[in-house]
Amino acid sequence: MMDAAGSWLDFYVLIGYFAAVVGFGLYFGRYASSTKDFFFGGQRFAWWLIAFSGISTTVGSYSFVKYSEAGFTYGISSTQTYLNDWFWIPILLLAWLPIIYFQRIQSVPEYFERRFGTPARIMATTFILLYLIGYVGINLMTFGKALQSMLGWNVYTGAFIACVTVSLYVYAGGQTSVIMTDLAQGITLLLVGLGVFLAGVWHLGGFDSFWSLLPLDHRFIFSEFSAPDRFSFIGIYAQDGLANTGAFMLMNQGMMMRFLALRSVKDARKMAICWILVLAPLAAITVSGGGWVARALMENGELQTTASDSFVHAARFLCYPGIYGLVLAALLAALMSTADTLINAVSAVFVNDIYRPYVRRDAGDRHYLWIARLSSLLTAAIGMALVPIYMRSGTIYQAHGMFTAAVTPPIVVAIFLGVLWPRFNAKAAMATMVGGGALVLLSMFPPFDRWCIAPFSFGMGPDSYDFMRALFGIVVSGGIGVAVAFATKPQPIARIIGLIAGTQKDAMRMFKGAGDINRTPGSPAWLRVREDASLEASPEDALLPAEAMAVMTANQGDLLYVCDRRWWLGGLRSIHLRAARVAPDDCVHISPQAMKDAHFADGDTVYVEKLF
């Protein structure tokens, strides 16, 4: 994959980067004092912080190598997988997100339980856990292989170091540490990837020279509709634009937890827009740019490389010692930021979908926090145990890939129809998952692959089947789901209010608890915060001066967000409260417990914003 590392200086930069990430993650561990903090970062973060941290999760373990390879071989069409996400944004922001946020749904299996019943939850939990834990193992193995290529270390040593590093800070701070370390890693990734690309363009004499050096068929944003078989537009679109993006938006537990870590749905809108419209295209250039530059350098007769080594060779060609160490650190950042999100996601699914409902139902939050920490360690350990199995048995590695390809389209279709179509009931959901999954699995074995997928392959050969299987999966899962929904009785609407499109406003009312939804535009109020012992019995309440209520156009009972005045903390010191009574002075009064949870000191200046 990659060849050996650069100088000792690069090695020290790499080690320094490791130490900084662990230290950073451990420092933010002090902000995790409840399961809400551990899984959802206290639901307090600003949109820009989550957008940057989300991008490092999006840039997965193999992204630099995989996309640079595609960029080297096919040109700028390597970015097409990052440019087809926008079309899912309305469904995410206007249907799915309000439902999970206002219904306080913590995992995809929990949605299945409330929408379709317990059997659907058990099936979804099994599928998602198998997928996530298997993927933790794959990430650790990838990390070990990367370190082996860079530093010549044994694969197991590299995987073990990654396992210990990531599990240390996930154990300490859960989602808060994951978000803060991923923020730093996301910025590193973007700076380094863009830096390599721009350095290459500058070396070649500017954008005109770079562009002219690329062969003509490398300058199109899309590959041809049905050619080549392994990189046709329709294959990439079916697999990535429909199945994978749908899965990323609707069933990715890690991204779902990021959205739930935001302070409000309004911030979720800003985050999604910034992420898809600004950061994702930048990430596309970040991961592909090395391949494009390597191709232009090769056409110019300055570099000899292969597609799979193009990123590392271009980086070594362009970077001074020490800077190359940062490039290696960015590669490792891509690996670590995916593994930490997966470990935290497994822990959330284990606690919320197995331990809490089936093992110990009524324990205190401290107990569940302890279990969450333990399950993080256990997940990392199981992931580590899978590394030698994957290394020895390619079949198990392939089996995980086949399993993932088989379950993704049916679950995405079940959520999609479950959210948008009230008639889609429990029987239809089960039939979609079982029937769709079984047919996709069957399509992986000859001669069924040809019988099933050839009609969907637009005349392409067997090399396209891995891609076109996604389209087959969506069509058969959707067909089964719709047929069973029409053949069986729909659920009573009263049972699914707040869980389907058209009832998001009801979910909002349930979230608020009392009073009407107040969306009258207003401005934030800047006030000093005061600890008020009289609020000890109702720690969710806040007292506000009448003028501040008028500025915010807030009414008694409205939900408020109170945050430290320093925007660059990204909401780390903040809390959600409810407007109770009028304050006796010009300060915002909050309970001692709320002061502690928000990390405020008496007399701090804060801004108060009405949510609804």
Add this chain to the structure above:
Amino acid sequence: MDMARILPILVQFGIGALLCAVGIWAGLRGGYMDWTHPEDKRLLVIIVAGYLGLLILSCAFTFWLPFLPEGGLP
């Protein structure tokens, strides 16, 4: 006209328009999204602008920019 280059734009933005329409319909149904509210109106404008911006970008990198080094349009 090379249909192998035009079809990707038609498919991506055709199915994309359908997905966007479904999402906006899901928001408007039941009144969660309110045309008259400034925040919702801004979101709708951004969704449409993002769609059009990507369409323009895709057309530029299909019909114009690839041919610039050879002197312009194909």
